[in-house]
Amino acid sequence: MPLTRRRLFAGFAALTATGGIGAGTHAQTTRYHVGPVSDHFDGVRFFDRNGALHPNFVDSRFSAITNGFATQNSPAVADISGDGLPDVVVGDEDGVLSGISGTGELLPGFPIQLGGEVRGGPALCDCDGDGMSEIVVSSWDEKTYMWDYDLPFSPGAAPPWPQFHHDARRTGLTTSPVFLHAPDPAPAGRPASVELSRPEPNPARAATRIRWSVPGDHAGADLDLSVYDLAGRRLTTLASGRAREGRFSVDWDLRTEDAGRVGSGIYFMRLRLGTTTTTRKLVVM
DSSP states (O other): OOOGGGGSSSSSEEEEOOSSSSSOOOOOOEEEEOOOOSSSSOEEEOTTTTSSSSSSSEEOOOSSOSSSOOOOOOOOEOOOOOSSSEEEEOTTTSEEEEEEEESSSOOOOEEOSHHHHHHHSSEEEESSSSSSHHHHOOOSSEEEEEEEEEEOOOOOOOOSSSSSTTTTOOOOOSSOOOSSOOOOOOSSSSSSSEEEEBBBBSSSSEEEEEEEEEGGGTSSEEEEEEEEEEOOOEEEEEEEOOOEEEEEEEESBBBTSSBBBBSEEEEEEEEEEETTTEEEEEEEE
């Protein structure tokens, strides 16, 4: 039967499988389709490069909807259970998020009921760097959800299709790096001017870091870095003394000199270096 527009409702994705989906199966490239591939089938199906349906996914359903319109969602594929098999995470129009293992069965902890339709593709990652899996998805209830799924994330292999269009640049290519890394640029040379950087994070809830630079022509000047409230009262001093050339930073734990925590509001970081003064605003939540 020719595919119609309706049967492309959920779209396609590609993944590279070194060991295939399930024991004894090998496919250099496997394509999967989530959504109706025949009348009134709303499930996950895997096909090898020759178009043969994988036996684990003959009737692997992710939704109770059976009218052929279960999802507008793009699935994500990665090993989030640590068993060496790619798992599929996909949502539906009833707000149900399902995780299906490489064996075709529901993963532990699924399905998860959300407060609205799941139309944005989920993202699978080790988002906090602990080696375990996390699942991120947004719903039409205007919320973004993130769960710790405390099983190893993609051990020993790159995740095949962990987010919409494969990677952060949306290339749709399995050969592209999955995640982008944007390190802070390394300071070039000696400071050329007095600088007070924006506090990070800002807004702050528990602590914030302040960075400043002292050029050579200000070395030896009196330095004072203090925190003030909106009334102009000094709350605490973070650094003081004779300035040295270079780049510096200090962490502030949002406490005053008498060890009391400041309340929510707007505060100012003021750097005085000789006759030069510069100020940055900080919001405390």
